[in-house]
Amino acid sequence: MPPTIRLFSAFPFILLVLLTISTKIIASENPFKVDGKVLELDESNFDAAISTFDYIFVDFYAPWCSHCKSLAPELDKAAPVLAGLKKPIIVAKVNADKYRRLASKHEIDGYPTLKIFVHGVPTEYYGPRPANLLVRFLTKFVAxxxxxxxxxxxxxxxxxxxxxxxxxxxxxxxxxxxxxxxxxxxxxxxxxxxxxxxxxxxxxxxxxxxxxxxxxxxxxxxxxxxxxxxxxxxxxxxxxxxxxLPLVLPVNEDSLKSLKDDKRKIVLTIMEDETDEKSKKLRNVLKAAASANRDLIFGYVGVKQWEDFAESFEVYKKTQLPKMIVWDGNEEYYSVIGSESIEESDPGTQISKFLESYRVGSVIQKRISGPTLMGFINSQLGGKYFFISILVLLVIITLIITMGKEEPLTVGTRDQIDHSRNVPSQPEARESRRATDKED
Structure with missing residues (x-):
């Protein structure tokens, strides 16, 4: 049989071998099974997943996090719908508590943190988490x-x-x-x-x-x-x-995230209860002021809705509310001299006076640890380490108390005299403990 005929007769076999090899190459290039289920990623395959898929939505979670546990079934429901889009969005998750180096690389500081990677570029997701709404919002990224x-x-x-x-x-x-x-x-x-x-x-x-x-x-x-x-x-x-942003922003944990990249100062009005009728009327006045002062962000928060946050700005039970301050979004804020509180009689004039005084610099600059610290404590990650710190502190205090309960020394010995010089008085000890508690 001539060589050409032999080669031709072997062609089907050669074609089959080439197809098999090409299939294996493709499989090795894309090792992920896309079946509408949530992919489990770790340090060994994360980068490969990000480079393989044009759109991938990643949940950085911790197994002990209650919010993460609530989110998981929503992601399971959303995953097949998103995978079936004309431009598929793959849903994946990473145990960031276990793979901490990977979490640190992507600046994960709380659980769950959600990010969508579009052609490898991450964007943090702040939208709603129920499956139907999550699908609607993520569809936006492929629109x-x-x-x-x-x-x-x-x-x-x-x-x-x-x-x-x-x-x-x-x-x-x-x-x-x-x-x-x-x-x-x-x-x-x-x-x-x-x-x-x-x-x-x-x-x-x-x-x-x-x-x-x-x-x-x-x-x-x-x-x-x-x-x-x-x-x-x-x-x-x-x-x-x-x-x-809306003219007047309701301030809560979610909306604070939307201020992350905005460099404008925030005119914050602190109310007793943001849902009552007086507060609603005041918000309409604030909208008019906001419309004329677009270089500032106007926001409001109710003490009833977020007491810890409000107290960061020296709001206590006897504070006259509503109270206005100008906040830099981090740890500094300005109290306007003579224009802190708003009376019900003529709020429009008072707000105008407040803004005028702020712009001419009639302010007292103050510093808070509130929003940044509260954000850390309120996050699941921060909460974990906060309570661990408290536990460690309690253990240390217990050890100190236990060590203090030694056998009494004989009256009049030098040891007793030396010991009494080193032990603080009861008022001093109480003051020391207060200072320690405040610092922690």
């Missing part, structure tokens, strides 16, 4: 940077699909290239779109009378603002950054 809307119905459908958690930007009469770079930059914080075709009814419903116009809406807070330009990068970005 177009700027949605193109070509009819009234397309606008309505876009707003409906976007939900209520993130602000929504709609550019009327704008070319997508004008906002595309900013849409990429702020994609994890807002929805962006441009409307190419729309009716007069849409203009009426969104309350704008000329184009181009960029509308920012906050569905949750029932707020809307309009920007008519100039549509230059600096002015446009300033408007977008200032519109990412």
């Amino acid at each position: 177009p940077d700027v949605a193109i809307l070509d009819s009234d119905s397309a606008i309505s459908e876009f707003v409906e699909a976007a939900g209520t958690y993130f602000p929504i930007f709609i550019g009327f009469g704008l070319n997508e290239s004008m906002i595309s770079n900013l849409a990429v930059k702020y994609k994890n914080k807002a929805w962006f779109s441009v409307a190419k075709d729309f009716s007069d009814n849409i203009m009426t419903s969104y309350d704008f009378d000329k184009v181009p116009a960029l509308i920012a809406t906050h569905p949750t807070h029932d707020e809307q603002s309009i920007f008519y330009g100039p549509f230059e990068d600096k002015f446009l970005e300033d408007y977008i950054k200032q519109s990412l």
Whole structure:
């Protein structure tokens, strides 16, 4: 048989061998089984997973964390839905308490910490955690940077699909290239779109009378603002950054995270109860002030809702509320001289006076350990180490007390005299323990 014929007859076998080899190569390049279940990652395969999948959502958890245990079934429900998207999002988890070097590399300081890696670049996730809402929010990361809307119905459908958690930007009469770079930059914080075709009814419903116009809406807070330009990068970005938050932000553990990258000072109003009627009326006055002072963030917190946080700003039972301060978001804040509390009679004038005095520097600068420290203690990770520290302190105190209960010395000996010189008096000992307790 000629060599050519022999080679041709062996071709099916060669093809089968090549297919087998290629299958093994592909399998070795992607060792992860994508079946809609949550992947378990560790230090040996984490980097490979991040480089393999374009979109991967990672839960850094600790087995002892109660919030992590509550989140796990939600991730199990969301995983198959997200894996079935046109652009799949893979859900994975890492035992960050066990693999601490990996956790440290990704700056994990509390449990659970959720991050989505888009082409290897991580973004921390602050959205809701129920499975259905989690799917809706994560779908945003695989959506177009700027949605193109070509009819009234397309606008309505876009707003409906976007939900209520993130602000929504709609550019009327704008070319997508004008906002595309900013849409990429702020994609994890807002929805962006441009409307190419729309009716007069849409203009009426969104309350704008000329184009181009960029509308920012906050569905949750029932707020809307309009920007008519100039549509230059600096002015446009300033408007977008200032519109990412509602005019007056309710301050809680989740919303504090949204302030992480915002450099503006926070005008914080501390109320007795943020849900009562007086507080609701005051918030409307604060909105007017916030609208005219966009270089500041306006926020509020109720003592009833978050007492520990409020006490960080010297709020006690006898403090007259509402109280206003200007906070840098970290450990320093400013008390405005003569304008701390707001009386019910004329809050608008008092708030204007407060802001005027702040801007001319009529303030007392103070320092707190509250928000940063409280954030650490309130996190699951911080809580663990906090209680361990307390336990260690109690053990040390017990040992000191036990060591103090020695056999009494004979009256009049030098040993007893020396010993009595070294032992503090009872008031001194109590004062020492108070100082130690306060420091811990």
